[in-house]
Structure formats: C-alpha cells, structure tokens
Amino acid sequence: MEQRILFSGAAKGAETCFGETAERYHIDEVNFSFEGHPRGRERGLRVLTTEELRHGDVSLQYVSSLMHRKYPNTTAFKKVLQTIWHMINSGQQVFVVGRILDDNTVKGGTGWGAEFAKLCNKDLFVFDQEKNGWFEWVGDGWQSCDVPKITEPHFAGTGTRYLDDNGRQAIEELFHRSFAVFAKP
Numbered sequence: 001m002e003q004r005i006l007f008s009g010a011a012k013g014a015e016t017c018f019g020e021t022a023e024r025y026h027i028d029e030v031n032f033s034f035e036g037h038p039r040g041r042e043r044g045l046r047v048l049t050t051e052e053l054r055h056g057d058v059s060l061q062y063v064s065s066l067m068h069r070k071y072p073n074t075t076a077f078k079k080v081l082q083t084i085w086h087m088i089n090s091g092q093q094v095f096v097v098g099r100i101l102d103d104n105t106v107k108g109g110t111g112w113g114a115e116f117a118k119l120c121n122k123d124l125f126v127f128d129q130e131k132n133g134w135f136e137w138v139g140d141g142w143q144s145c146d147v148p149k150i151t152e153p154h155f156a157g158t159g160t161r162y163l164d165d166n167g168r169q170a171i172e173e174l175f176h177r178s179f180a181v182f183a184k185p
Contacts, residue, residue: 002153004179005030007090008041009083014097014110014159016040017171022157025179032086034079048083056085058112067111068103077109084113084158091156093123095174097167098160100128100135100142113158123152127170129160134170150178 006022008015010031019041022029029044034053039045058081064070071077088094094117099107106114106126117124117137124137125148135142159167 003028004153007087007156008158009033009087010039010041010045011161012040013161013163014167017163017168018157019043021171021175025175032083034083053079053082056082063112066115067105080109081112085116087156087158088113088116091154092152093150093155095157096126096159097163097170098126099130100126104141108160110159127167129164129167132166147177
C-alpha cells in the first residue's frame with residue numbers, strides 16, 4: 001500500500017486542523033510554507049526556497065480574472081499563491097473548508113487552490129461552512145455530496161483561517177470515514 005500523505009500549508013484554521021487530524025490518524029503530512037509566513041504547525045514543515053516558489057508562479061492578473069475579484073499585489077500574497085500551487089499539485093484529491101460563492105468560486109486565497117484543482121481535473125470537495133455540507137465539483141458546477149472519502153494516498157487539505165465548529169467536525173468525520181482503523185486511541 002502506498003504511503004498516505006496530507007499536503008497542506010500549516011496555516012492557522014483549516015490547515016492546522018487537517019494536520020492535527022492527520023497526525024491522530026497516523027497520516028504523514030507535508031506542510032508547504034515560506035520564510036516569514038506564520039504557521040500553526042511544524043510537523044512535516046517544508047519551507048520552500050525562492051526557486052521552488054517560482055515553480056508555482058502564476059499571474060496575479062490571471063488569478064484575479066479567474067476568481068472575479070482583486071487580490072493584493074504584495075510579495076507575501078504571491079508567495080501564498082505559489083505555496084498553494086505546491087499543495088494542490090502534490091495531491092491527487094483536494095479537500096477544502098470554506099465558503100462557495102455565487103460565481104462558483106471559493107472565498108479568499110483558498111479559492112485559488114480550488115480553481116487550480118479544477119484546472120488540473122483533480123477530485124475536488126469543499127465543505128461549505130455556511131451551508132453546512134460537502135460539495136463536489138462535477139466539471140461545470142457544484143453538486144451536494146453527503147460523505148466524501150479520502151481514497152487516494154496523496155491528498156491536499158486546505159481552507160479558511162476562520163474555521164467554525166462545523167468545519168472542524170467535517171474534517172474529523174472525513175478522516176474517520178476514511179481511516180478509522182488507523183486512529184490513535
């Protein structure tokens with residue numbers, strides 16, 4: 001069996017919760033970050049070099065156009081987008097906790113991760129905290145899905161910094177459905 005690995009970003013909120021939950025289920029994690037970025041986790045930390053960050057470079061104008069909103073033109077925000085590229089590129093499935101907007105994008109910087117997953121034709125699931133449910137991207141829109149499971153050995157987990165109790169519970173239940181046999185007592 002292939003080694004299971006969570007790819008995330010160690011940011012406070014959803015990413016920290018994904019990492020803490022992965023650790024309880026004996027799942028390895030790789031947390032992409034960059035020098036000076038605040039983190040909620042150190043386990044599996046992978047601080048990207050300037051050269052590695054460049055691999056995930058994307059035009060801020062392109063992302064703003066794709067996401068139907070304007071993002072800050074700062075070095076730190078560009079590095080966040082580059083880091084998200086590494087997370088999504090590494091996972092075979094992508095799980096996001098946040099909020100789906102009316103234009104079918106996901107709110108915040110996390111939205112770029114969801115859009116990049118769509119562009120890469122990755123299995124993409126979003127737990128919408130406001131709607132209190134999971135949704136799957138089905139090529140041209142979101143479809144409600146009751147119980148997604150992590151079925152691939154390499155998966156990405158990301159989301160909002162503002163994690164609600166229902167988002168935390170959704171992450172826990174996702175891991176329980178997928179890996180209950182591996183849980184630490």
